[in-house]
Amino acid sequence: xxxxxxxxxxxxxxxxxxxxxxxxPVSKLEETFLDWYSIVAGITLILGLDSLIIHHLRKIxxxxxxxxxxxxxxxxxxxxLLWGFWSWxxxxxxxxxxxxxxxxxxxxxxxxxxxxxxxxxxxxxxSAAFRAFRARSLEATLLLISATIVMLGRTPIxxxxxxxxPVLSDWVMNFPQLAAKRGIFLGIxxxxxxFSLRVILGMERSYLR
Amino acid sequence: MMVEMFWTTxxxxxxxxxxxxxxxxxxxxxxxxxxxxxxxxxxxxxxxxYFDLWPKLWTPFFSKxxxxxxxxxxxxxxxxxxxxxxxxxxxxRLLGHVAPQxxxxxxxxxxxxxxxxxxxxxxxxxxGILVPQxxxxxxxxxxxxxxxxxxxxxxxxGTLTTLAYFYFSVEHKGVLGGMARAGIVFIMVGFGASxxxxxxxxxxxxxxxxxxxxxNWLHLV
Numbered sequence: 264x265x266x267x268x269x270x271x272x273x274x275x276x277x278x279x280x281x282x283x284x285x286x287x288p289v290s291k292l293e294e295t296f297l298d299w300y301s302i303v304a305g306i307t308l309i310l311g312l313d314s315l316i317i318h319h320l321r322k323i324x325x326x327x328x329x330x331x332x333x334x335x336x337x338x339x340x341x342x343x344l345l346w347g348f349w350s351w352x353x354x355x356x357x358x359x360x361x362x363x364x365x366x367x368x369x370x371x372x373x374x375x376x377x378x379x380x381x382x383x384x385x386x387x388x389x390s391a392a393f394r395a396f397r398a399r400s401l402e403a404t405l406l407l408i409s410a411t412i413v414m415l416g417r418t419p420i421x422x423x424x425x426x427x428x429p430v431l432s433d434w435v436m437n438f439p440q441l442a443a444k445r446g447i448f449l450g451i452x453x454x455x456x457x458f459s460l461r462v463i464l465g466m467e468r469s470y471l472r
Numbered sequence: 473m474m475v476e477m478f479w480t481t482x483x484x485x486x487x488x489x490x491x492x493x494x495x496x497x498x499x500x501x502x503x504x505x506x507x508x509x510x511x512x513x514x515x516x517x518x519x520x521x522y523f524d525l526w527p528k529l530w531t532p533f534f535s536k537x538x539x540x541x542x543x544x545x546x547x548x549x550x551x552x553x554x555x556x557x558x559x560x561x562x563x564x565r566l567l568g569h570v571a572p573q574x575x576x577x578x579x580x581x582x583x584x585x586x587x588x589x590x591x592x593x594x595x596x597x598x599x600g601i602l603v604p605q606x607x608x609x610x611x612x613x614x615x616x617x618x619x620x621x622x623x624x625x626x627x628x629x630g631t632l633t634t635l636a637y638f639y640f641s642v643e644h645k646g647v648l649g650g651m652a653r654a655g656i657v658f659i660m661v662g663f664g665a666s667x668x669x670x671x672x673x674x675x676x677x678x679x680x681x682x683x684x685x686x687x688n689w690l691h692l693v
Contacts, residue, residue, distance in 0.1 A: 265576045269583030276584055280591025284599075293595075295548075298528050299555040300588040303581050305520040306559035313566055315513055332502045336510035343514035357518055364518075371479035372486065373515055375684070376508040379490040382681045385674035386494055392667070402656060406664035413668030435665050438623050442630020443662025445605050446655070449631070450638045452601040459593035462586060470586050471579055 270465045277463035316340070343368065409435050484689040487681055529556065558584055630658040 276296065283292040319333035350357040350364035357364040398404040415421035416432020461467040489504035533552040536544045558581035565578045609631050611624040636648055637655030644652040686692045 265579065269579040272580060272583040273587035273590065276587025277591040277594075280588060281594055284595035293592075295551070296588050296591075299552075299558070300585060301524045302529050302552075302555040303558050303562060303585055305524040306562055307585075308517050308520055309563065310565050312513055312517060315509075329502065331499075332506040335503045336506040338510070339507040340510035340514045343511040344517065347514065347518035351518075351522070357522060367475075367479050368511070369515075371483040372507075372511060375483040375487050375681070376490065376504065376511070378677050379487045379681050380508065382674060382678035383490060383493060385671065385678045388667075388671050388674060392671070402660045405657060405660040406667070409661040409664030410668035410671070413665045414672055417669075417672045434623075435661065436669070438626045439630055439658055439661040440665035441662075442627045443634050443658040444666070445609060445627070445631045446634025446638070446658070447662075448601055449605055449635055452597045452605070455597050456594050456602070459590040459597075462590040463594075470582055 266468075266471055269471055270468070274463055274465060277459070312340075409440070480689050484685055487685060491681075528552075629654070634658050634662075 279289075280293055280296060283289050283296075316337065319336050321327075322333040323330045323337070346368055347357045347364050350359075350362040354362035354364075356362060359365065392410070396403065396407045396410070398407055412428065412435055413432050415424065416429040416435075421428040421432065458467065462470075486504050486507070489500040490508075492498055493501040529552060532549045533545060533556075536542070536549075561577045562581040563578075564574050567574050609628060611628055613621065613624055613628065615621045615624065633651045633655035635655070636651035637644075637659060639648070639652075642648055683693075
């Protein structure tokens with residue numbers, strides 16, 4: 264019962280969605296299921312928050328190494344939640360252009376933190392490239408050459424070196440890169456379909472653990 | 473103006489705290505990192521609550537239910553009781569610490585989400601990736617322009633050889649082996665180009681952050 268019912272639910276849901284795709288009179292089912300899915304998945308965020316909060320509260324409680332950082336996390340989480348709800352109540356929406364949540368938290372806290380985190384990766388990618396991009400074999404040389412062409416083609420210095428470099432960079436992106444990406448996408452798509460079928464038919468049950 | 477200045481300074485200090493990791497791991501970075509995780513989690517929660525749960529569950533169903541306006545609930549809105557029950561069942565995972573024997577209840581909503589994901593995995597992939605990508609690969613291999621013909625050959629040959637490289641059901645020998653070797657050439661060029669593209673995207677973010685510091689915060693440029 265504890266395993267059969269979930270397997271049946273997965274089977275029925277998956278099959279109904281496939282039928283809804285091919286049979287127009289029941290196509291609204293897809294929209295309905297997607298709404299239900301976003302509701303259930305949205306509620307699941309509570310589990311994530313619960314897990315995050317409990318993990319860090321325990322660190323604070325037992326004064327484990329880095330508990331001050333956990334305190335910063337708990338404080339920032341609660342302040343953001345309070346700010347969001349307050350803004351919602353005050354402006355009618357936390358994402359209204361006049362809402363302080365969007366004006367200050369999003370613009371001056373969230374965006375700088377996120378953008379800087381991703382900008383930081385520029386340095387690590389560069390250092391990883393320095394170590395990995397050595398023309399030891401034909402494959403590594405191709406990797407090095409195409410990356411160099413694309414990087415140079417997207418900077419003014421590339422055009423200064425030779426006006427053909429940006430054209431070559433666009434060509435690499437639009438043809439060989441596209442061909443490889445298309446091959447990989449087709450492989451992923453076929454693999455995804457096969458995996459989805461296995462799940463619907465109950466051959467793949469790892470989610471029941 | 474003062475408020476703007478205060479918040480710009482907050483943003484600048486957070487930016488510098490994250491960049492301090494370039495020197496070495498330090499408490500400023502750790503604090504900024506944890507603030508990022510905490511505020512992101514809360515932001516996502518507010519976002520999902522506002523854009524998903526509120527318009528899809530609260531407004532059409534619960535707000536009417538709590539205001540006693542039962543006649544205002546349409547027959548299709550009554551069906552929202554199903555995702556509500558599934559959500560409650562999902563939340564039984566919160567009882568994991570006190571009543572682990574009740575956790576099996578959450579398998580039902582998990583099965584539902586897995587079922588939706590799998591169903592859409594088939595139809596969405598067919599519609600969104602497989603058919604359009606195959607369609608775009610059916611290109612004329614002989615045109616009036618040599619360059620056009622060459623480019624079409626690159627796409628068709630590159631796609632087929634890349635697929636051949638990932639075909640592991642048969643040993644890569646003979647024709648398949650040759651195609652797989654050609655495929656790796658395309659894959660390496662593709663990875664290199666994607667890498668270069670990603671690096672440039674990150675560098676533009678970096679330029680953006682540095683510009684923020686010297687322009688918005690310090691007013692140097």
